[in-house]
Amino acid sequence: MLLSTLVEAAACFGTPCYVTDLAALDSAATKLRRAFPDPWIRQFSLKANPLPAVVARLAAMGVGSNVVSAGEWAAATKAGVPNHLISLEGIGKTDSELQLAVMAAVNGKPLRWVTVESKEEMSALEKLAKAAGLGGSQSSLKVLLRLNPAVDSETRADFQVGSKVSKFGMPEWEMRELVQRHAETSSGLSIRGIHVHVGSQLAATEGWAEGGLRAALLLAELAVDFEEMDTVDFGGGFPAGPTPPLSDFRSRLEQRLAMAGAELPTRTAVEPGRCLVAASGWLLARVLHVRQGQSGPQVVVDASMSELIRPALYGAHHEVIALDLSGAPSAARSATEVEGGVCESTDTFGVHELPPLRRGDLVALTMTGAYASAMFSNYNGRPRPPEVLIQPDHKLVLGRPGEPFAP
Numbered sequence: 001m002l003l004s005t006l007v008e009a010a011a012c013f014g015t016p017c018y019v020t021d022l023a024a025l026d027s028a029a030t031k032l033r034r035a036f037p038d039p040w041i042r043q044f045s046l047k048a049n050p051l052p053a054v055v056a057r058l059a060a061m062g063v064g065s066n067v068v069s070a071g072e073w074a075a076a077t078k079a080g081v082p083n084h085l086i087s088l089e090g091i092g093k094t095d096s097e098l099q100l101a102v103m104a105a106v107n108g109k110p111l112r113w114v115t116v117e118s119k120e121e122m123s124a125l126e127k128l129a130k131a132a133g134l135g136g137s138q139s140s141l142k143v144l145l146r147l148n149p150a151v152d153s154e155t156r157a158d159f160q161v162g163s164k165v166s167k168f169g170m171p172e173w174e175m176r177e178l179v180q181r182h183a184e185t186s187s188g189l190s191i192r193g194i195h196v197h198v199g200s201q202l203a204a205t206e207g208w209a210e211g212g213l214r215a216a217l218l219l220a221e222l223a224v225d226f227e228e229m230d231t232v233d234f235g236g237g238f239p240a241g242p243t244p245p246l247s248d249f250r251s252r253l254e255q256r257l258a259m260a261g262a263e264l265p266t267r268t269a270v271e272p273g274r275c276l277v278a279a280s281g282w283l284l285a286r287v288l289h290v291r292q293g294q295s296g297p298q299v300v301v302d303a304s305m306s307e308l309i310r311p312a313l314y315g316a317h318h319e320v321i322a323l324d325l326s327g328a329p330s331a332a333r334s335a336t337e338v339e340g341g342v343c344e345s346t347d348t349f350g351v352h353e354l355p356p357l358r359r360g361d362l363v364a365l366t367m368t369g370a371y372a373s374a375m376f377s378n379y380n381g382r383p384r385p386p387e388v389l390i391q392p393d394h395k396l397v398l399g400r401p402g403e404p405f406a407p
């Protein structure tokens with residue numbers, strides 16, 4: 001990707017503006033396929049970036065969709081992904097969302113599977129499935145059960161969703177009970193396996209492999225009595241950067257299984273978000289104010305926590321680079337505080353080595369392909385920015401127009 005293409009995007013579509021490089025998506029999908037080759041099932045977790053053009057591009061590269069709501073499911077459908085390549089999970093599924101999944105199965109277009117979070121959610125799904133007459137001559141709906149593996153993974157505490165105290169998934173004992181009880185009901189739901197996800201932005205492979213090992217061992221135990229249980233979805237969580245490499249996650253899992261005298265289940269899946277899209281995205285912004293701060297220049301830009309909340313929410317660092325400067329781009333760089341344009345002190349993008357900037361200069365926040373536009377908010381009455389795609393031939397197309405803010 002040429003930086004001049006970002007300059008062109010800002011000139012054509014204004015700022016703030018999200019830009020996605022489609023060629024970068026292709027190479028991320030290729031890396032994922034190398035690390036988890038067929039027959040691994042590769043799915044993209046849409047929560048990182050549900051833009052249909054992004055979802056479609058990844059689907060064309062052999063990465064299906066993993067969705068957590070009817071809204072994300074609709075985005076996958078809009079991207080042309082058929083139901084049999086879409087899995088539905090999420091802790092917040094409502095009755096109407098479960099009903100949609102049941103009806104899709106009744107109509108002969110079942111999702112790849114639905115992941116169930118708790119005994120209560122399973123009862124709700126069973127009730128809906130029975131009421132809709134699923135089963136018998138109707139097609140069935142595959143279900144995975146989400147395990148809480150009680151594993152602390154190598155990431156910040158609030159991303160450790162596999163920890164014992166997290167709200168996600170069920171402990172092993174509850175899953176055993178659920179599987180036994182379900183065997184006595186006939187609902188057209190077929191429990192096919194276990195889902196596990198230990199956390200996001202993992203800095204090492206151990207927690208992921210440990211969670212995966214626990215899921216695989218529990219599956220093997222349950223499959224003795226329930227032979228249709230043959231699947232583990234090992235979740236996502238892989239980092240956006242190069243380390244640890246994706247293939248280390250798989251090889252560490254395989255090592256741990258071998259040490260335990262176990263094997264990978266028949267069907268295995270992953271569902272990353274960040275590692276597929278983060279590096280493909282930029283958030284473009286123009287400088288609004290420049291002044292001398294306490295320890296160096298301080299600039300306020302026309303992007304903010306509304307367009308990229310990660311720094312305010314998690315203290316995340318997104319490198320800021322300067323583009324298309326009106327002044328002297330080769331002038332000495334200095335530590336510059338880059339601030340967002342919303343009325344909150346936490347709306348700051350941190351300190352970056354930048355050349356002198358003036359009002360109107362263009363900057364880009366990097367690594368914003370994941371959890372940036374997906375977490376946009378209208379706070380301060382800010383309109384949703386346009387999303388622009390860089391095609392592999394460097395041409396720019398609009399992936400989604402910006403929206404005027406309509407209170």
Ligand code: LLP
Nearest residue numbers: 045197200201236237238271272273274371
């Ligand atoms: N599967 C499940 C069950 C998840 O909860 C998540 C992310 C993923 C897959 C995808 O994880 P990834 O491969 O992207 O790490 N907003 C935060 C990230 C929250 C992740 C939530 N769950 C951020 O901006 O970093």
